[in-house]
Amino acid sequence: MIEHSIAVRVRYGETDQMGVVYHANYLLYFELARTELLRAAGVAYSDLEKKGLFLVVTEASCRYHAAAHYDELLQVSCRVAATGKARVRFEYGVHGPGGNLLTQGHTELATVDSGKRPVRMPEDLLRRLSP
């Protein structure tokens, strides 16, 4: 199963008045890592959409262990945890500048067409995600 890691710097607008990253924003970080994992596997997600294939999030979860702060450079890792005929599960970890684990999570995505109907994942995409 493939894995990929990116660096994400916390933006000011992503913090809240507790002085930490607002909890919903980790889902955005997850998506950034997922997009770059796909790109590293040779797939630009924007191209998939242009060809009429969409990956829609059907499940998401996050556990928050420690907070991230403004301007910190986070490491966001993403790995393919499972693939199905029309779905793929990704797992994520976010680490702080000191290497400590801040959050963990997963998303499950389904492949649908432009009419939002479930479709089989193309063989090529499947092969790239689980080589």
Place this chain on the structure above:
Amino acid sequence: MIEHSIAVRVRYGETDQMGVVYHANYLLYFELARTELLRAAGVAYSDLEKKGLFLVVTEASCRYHAAAHYDELLQVSCRVAATGKARVRFEYGVHGPGGNLLTQGHTELATVDSGKRPVRMPEDLLRRLSP
């Protein structure tokens, strides 16, 4: 020229680590007031889009006089300041719970079709905006 005012409660995720509403979010408040001004004038903006007419923001400005805080109930007013053949200018004011002016701003919007080409504003819409 018509005018409309709405109440908006500040959400937690709209604050930043300064403990106040993040400055970009006022543009969202402006849009909420604009949408409700249109609705009060008999126009659901979502219906315009379904008919292939889009209002795209071509200019926006905001002056920040005082800060809004989490959970405060703000008053956001919107008025049609000018209309053209294919554009409309809205002006906004945001007042805090005590009635003090927090921010002021404007947006200019252009009417375009689904291909993003400029189109004349429909007579009916123009009449509703500048009765």
Place this chain on the structure above:
Amino acid sequence: MIEHSIAVRVRYGETDQMGVVYHANYLLYFELARTELLRAAGVAYSDLEKKGLFLVVTEASCRYHAAAHYDELLQVSCRVAATGKARVRFEYGVHGPGGNLLTQGHTELATVDSGKRPVRMPEDLLRRLSP
């Protein structure tokens, strides 16, 4: 266990290019319902923070069954599912204008002080959440 439901209208900026509400934004809707459940139970969350008590999200999950669209008036329900000495679990459901279930989820929150150290939930708050 107490329960509360609110109406939330989908904002334009909450949609993405799939033409539906971006998945991370449901966590914001959950928080709105949670805040109003607390208010209905006699607790303004903003007052808790002023007194030095913070509720921090330690877990969140969401399952997406169907999409919400721009300008739709959603019903977001929230209920207290469990309480502990220093934590509370909320469960959520989001229903579309036609009454269909769009998303379900939960969050787990911990009570901490202004230094982000775990503290017991005040008796009064606990009683209001699980009467």
Place this chain on the structure above:
Amino acid sequence: MIEHSIAVRVRYGETDQMGVVYHANYLLYFELARTELLRAAGVAYSDLEKKGLFLVVTEASCRYHAAAHYDELLQVSCRVAATGKARVRFEYGVHGPGGNLLTQGHTELATVDSGKRPVRMPEDLLRRLSP
């Protein structure tokens, strides 16, 4: 006057149902460029806040010439346009992957202390901004 340019990749959640970047998000891009201009000038904004100096946005404007799309790599430039005793004006330009100008804007920021009272800009900061 100093100038700085950064690359910003458009995130999925930054688009709206028109299929383009939601207009308020350009203010976030402006801030990213401003932060990196400061860093390039030897100032980490997060350090300023730790020392009790805050730069608050008092004015912002944006003109939208053409749309940015998901996954595009934008160039966001920022320059110091004017400095005062307790304020600084930045001007911005956002260019698309093909080099075309998408948006232009400005922000005016004031220096305040942790109590949000206006304070003179420290000499060192002023020198770094207008060498």
